[in-house]
Amino acid sequence: MNRRRTTFRGGSPLVYAVAVLVLAVTVGPVLYAVMGGFRSNEQLASDPVGLPDPWVLSNYADVLASAAFWNYTFNSVMVAVITTAVVVVFGVMAAYPLARYRFRGREQLYLVFVLGLLFPLTVAIIPLFLMVRDLGLTNTWWGVALPQAAFALPMTIVILRPFLQALPVELEEAAQLDGASRIGFFWRVLIPLSGPGMVTVGVLAFVTSWNAYLLPLLMLQGGMRTLPLGVADFSTQYSADTAGVLAFTSLAMIPALVFFLAMEKRIVSGLQGAVKG
Structure with missing residues (x-):
């Protein structure tokens, strides 16, 4: 044998x-x-x-006992949550017609979003600051979250469109036979099935917003500053306390790192669905 x-x-x-x-x-x-x-x-x-x-242990204890650290954290959470919500909601609403509807200029419109990947935030930072200032949104969460969401939408649509295209057409036809409109199919069928893709773009938007530095630096002041700005302020104020700076930096990056690692499998599955589509 x-x-x-x-x-x-x-x-x-x-x-x-x-x-x-x-x-x-x-x-x-x-x-x-x-x-x-x-x-x-x-x-x-x-x-x-x-x-x-x-x-x-006193380095971490001192940082956790600081009211400024928790204020920075709260601002970062609020900006990241608003950015993520706007990206996911408007991203899936924009990707849906580009994936499921057939109309003249659809591919050209999609190409506009693809070209948006070529322009980083730094290119338009000065006009963006002037626009936000004219709207009266400086030193607010929305003044940072909305521009971040706008620059995250191209990547969101590029990921979600093939994911939505991969959903069987028979599902939409069956829903229409049952009397569902296109909007009803979107909310009742498509949204639940596109969960992995939405989680993927949501996590990417959250982590990117959490780590953002340049836009909050221009838009936020005083008590509205986020954690990356808090790290810079703490490093400057306590430049001689190297151990304290390292403790502050570690605590600032841990939430985003843990969140990303916890959602890693969902991100991979969402990206695989987009590639297969």
């Missing part, structure tokens, strides 16, 4: 070496900031890359 031998053929050593290098470059600074927050300034000065000995 012949036994079949199952052999596992992994990648080449070069592939693993590159993967380890990328992992080290990506995760290394995060681990250094987190572990540095558990050290004292004396430990960082004597051994910059060593482990905490002893572990210092």
Whole structure:
């Protein structure tokens, strides 16, 4: 009796070496900031890359006890939630006719959104600031969330359109036979089925908004500032307290990092649906 031998053929050593290098470059600074927050300034000065000995918890405790930190966090959450809601709602509403309707100029209109991927926020930052100022939205959550959502819409539509196109036409025909209108099909059938794609664009919009720096820097002042601006302010005010700065930075990036990792599988499934479409 012949036994079949199952052999596992992994990648080449070069592939693993590159993967380890990328992992080290990506995760290394995060681990250094987190572990540095558990050290004292004396430990960082004597051994910059060593482990905490002893572990210092006061750095994180001081940051968590700071009212400014929680104010920055609240502003970041509100801006990110508003941005995400606007991106998901208006993104799926814009992608729906581009995916399911047939009309003259549809592909040209879709091309306009695709071209929007080529223009970063920094290109239009000055006209955008003047427009927001004229609308009286400076130093408000909406003054930051709406422009962020506008620049996130091209990517949202590019992801959602093929996802919506992949849904069977028979579902829409069956809904119409049951008396459902196009709007009824959109709310009752299409929205529930497009959940993975909406989660994907929502997570991307949330994380991008959480990490935004330039637009909040121009639009927000004083108590309306977000966490990235709070990190810069804290670093400037406590420049001598390196361990405290590392603790503040670690706490500022943990929410977005945890949220992204928790939704990783949904993001992958949503992107796979978009590619298959």
